[in-house]
Amino acid sequence: MYPQRQLPYAPTPYSYTPTSALSSTISLDEEVKLFSNNAERDLYESLAEIYSIIMTLEALEKAYLRDSVTETEYTETCNRLLKQYKSNLKNEAVAQAFVDLETFKREWDMECPRATERLRVGIPATDETPSAPRPRQNASGGGPAAPTVASAIETFITTLDAIKLGLREKDMLHPLLVDLIQSVNKVTDVDFDGKPKIVQWLITLNQMRAAEPLTEDQVREFQFDMEQAYYGFKSTLE
Structure with a gap:
């Protein structure tokens, strides 16, 4: 009688010993595709x-x-x-x-x-919070350039007019707020009263589906926050 051949590993109660009776049903030479169409x-x-x-x-x-x-x-x-x-x-x-x-x-x-x-947030960190003050003066060196200020004020008015005209879907309001935060950052690095609300509304809109509208309560709150931010922005120009 021949001696029993020693297994190449230490068997345990959960060990699996392969047998020649098992065979693969998948060809190892066949390419596995993740998709069928x-x-x-x-x-x-x-x-x-x-x-x-x-x-x-x-x-x-x-x-x-x-x-x-x-x-x-x-x-x-x-x-x-x-x-x-x-x-x-x-x-x-x-x-x-x-x-x-x-x-x-x-x-x-x-x-x-x-x-x-x-x-x-949905916007770069440089638009959310400018990292360092930058010189923004007019030709006489006495403050931000007039066209830059005018552009920021125009963007504020456009945003407020949009909500008054009944635009309340994300795909309509979010681009306006992106333009708004970029415009005010070109004028001032000051974290004026109401500016955090602009960023917060950007985050809120960014989490919504493209065609999802604001509720009636959100519309009123949005308009109030934008008006307060507008007054806060104007105070930095005085």
């Missing part, structure tokens, strides 16, 4: 692009904090990434598969706190 291919490509955008945005935010990129480079790149992110999610099938940012992060085990915050 063009629609599925486009969906996976869009989700992959969203993943890439989020991770790139995380790296950009870290680089900006380390002063590895200039403000101009950061702002241009951040704006481009935010537009690409929103553009991908305009597709109904992609948005349905994406669900929301937190769900997407959990599904793909993503750790990206800085990108998450930037996507929540």
Whole structure:
């Protein structure tokens, strides 16, 4: 009688010993496809692009904090990434598969706190809070240039007129607020009374669906906050 051959590993109650009776039903030479048609291919490509955008945005935010990129480079790149992110999610099938940012992060085990915050706000950090005062004087050196001030005031009036005319959907109001915060930042770095409300409304609108409207209560609050911000902005010019 031949001695029993020793196994090459220490057996345990849960050990699995392969047998020749089992065989794979999948050819190892066959390419495994993630999709079976063009629609599925486009969906996976869009989700992959969203993943890439989020991770790139995380790296950009870290680089900006380390002063590895200039403000101009950061702002241009951040704006481009935010537009690409929103553009991908305009597709109904992609948005349905994406669900929301937190769900997407959990599904793909993503750790990206800085990108998450930037996507929540919806504008670059340079537009949200200017990092350092910059000289903004008119030709005589006595204050901000008149065209810059006039542009900011015009943007305030346009935003207020929009809500008075009944525009209340995100895709109508959000671009106006982006223009508004950029305009006032060109005039002053002062965190004037009402400015935080502009940023807060940007965040609120950014979390809404494109065609989702503000409620009646939100409309009244929005108008009140914009009027207070307008008066606060004008006080910085006096």
